[in-house]
Amino acid sequence: MDRETWADIAIFAGIAEAGSFTRAGVRFGVSASALSHRMRGMEARLGVRLLNRTTRSVKPTEAGERLLASLRPAIREVDEAMTALGAERDRPAGRVRITTHRSAAFDLILPRLDGFARDYPDIRVEVVVDDGLADIVAQGFDAGIRRRPSLEQDMISVRLDDGVPxxxxxxxxxxxxxxxxxxxxxxxxxxxxxxxxxxxxxxxxxxxxxxxxxxxxxxxxxxxxxxxxxxxxxxxxxxxxxxxxxxxxxxxxxxxxxxxxxxxxAPHLPPNYLYYAGRRHLPPALRVFIDAMKTA
Missing domain, CATH: 3.40.190.290 (D-Maltodextrin-Binding Protein; domain 2)
Known part of the structure; x- marks a missing residue:
């Protein structure tokens, strides 16, 4: 199903719920005439009239009611999923998958895991120990920990320590x-x-x-x-x-x-850095894990 069809379904359901192109337009942030035009296009593609229009109200036709009956469970699931995402911002949950070299696993991650588990019981942390370099995007990791000379150039990095002798x-x-x-x-x-x-x-x-x-x-x-x-x-x-x-x-x-x-x-090893791809829309679970790792 293409994006336009998904958008039309959402618009149709919104108009049917509002009972008015004007009220639905306020909800979607567009004009009533734009919504009416959009619905005429959808009906033309389907070859079925979905809405009965009067000067005072808009109601689904019999075919429109059947379509709504089929769509409501899916719409409810989408609403619940979006609500769950919103709740995750307040109570982070899910999985954080980290690749790290062995000394960082013992020296940096392990000492912080007990407190992290108490603060965020709904987050599952997977630590993959690998002293080699990993492509975190290709291998499905949320982040990695390596010393500065080993970091990929296009990664965002957070310094975790001052290096060790x-x-x-x-x-x-x-x-x-x-x-x-x-x-x-x-x-x-x-x-x-x-x-x-x-x-x-x-x-x-x-x-x-x-x-x-x-x-x-x-x-x-x-x-x-x-x-x-x-x-x-x-x-x-x-x-x-x-x-x-x-x-x-x-x-x-x-x-x-x-x-x-x-x-x-005795020389010093370079500092450890936690690195990840992209700064926008950082998953809440990864964000709080990064904050925990920065805590000395």
Missing amino acids: LRLVASPGYLAAFGTPHRPQDILAHRCLSYRRPTAGSLYPWTFERDGETFSLEPPQSFLTNDIEVLCDMARAGLGLAWITAIQAAPHLASGSLVSVLEDW
């Missing part, structure tokens, strides 16, 4: 066996555990920063993985040195299963 860690057993590095160049004599970016396939650079000085080294590649949790487990198992985030490292440093080295040379 990295920690170069190893197990106490590994350091006892192979020694503790005291300067960045010392890593060249160590086993090194590297992270491979899932989308690009490149290795994350071993970059060191101190007092405005930044430089990178290419370490010996003893073990590689594309999963930051596996990287952490490798370090805890005594397989070598690894860069992980300070947040990820904190419980293991506290328990003594990992030791941080070269802390004065």
Whole structure:
């Protein structure tokens, strides 16, 4: 059914309900003559007279009443759907589907979900963890969370944090066996555990920063993985040195299963951003999710 027919149905139902072209014109914001012309066109296309017109009122014909009887359930469903949409503005509901890298899922989303669930019990949140880049529009996501260098250019983005420092860690057993590095160049004599970016396939650079000085080294590649949790487990198992985030490292440093080295040379990862396509008519559920993620 084309748009013109949909519009004609709404106009016909509105005129029948109002009982007057003038009153219906006020409702639709058009002149009575324009509505009369529109109805004559509809009747001509159908080959059936739908309205009886007098100088005082407009009433449906028998054929018009039959059509209205068929249309009323559908019109009622549309009205109920529109009312539900209006209610959703006041009480957001539905699904929010997010793609995010693993560290943001643990560090940013998970700590906020309990409070979000209490505030918005009718919203279902789906978090898809993927350290690679995702096309949120093509893959049906409402939004994504990535670090700034990974954002698509045409996305609207909201900054969620200030970035996090990295920690170069190893197990106490590994350091006892192979020694503790005291300067960045010392890593060249160590086993090194590297992270491979899932989308690009490149290795994350071993970059060191101190007092405005930044430089990178290419370490010996003893073990590689594309999963930051596996990287952490490798370090805890005594397989070598690894860069992980300070947040990820904190419980293991506290328990003594990992030791941080070269802390004065530790770099920072870029900030995380929540990004989405389009600013107009943002779904209420997504809007309140974004607000929740911005809350420190």
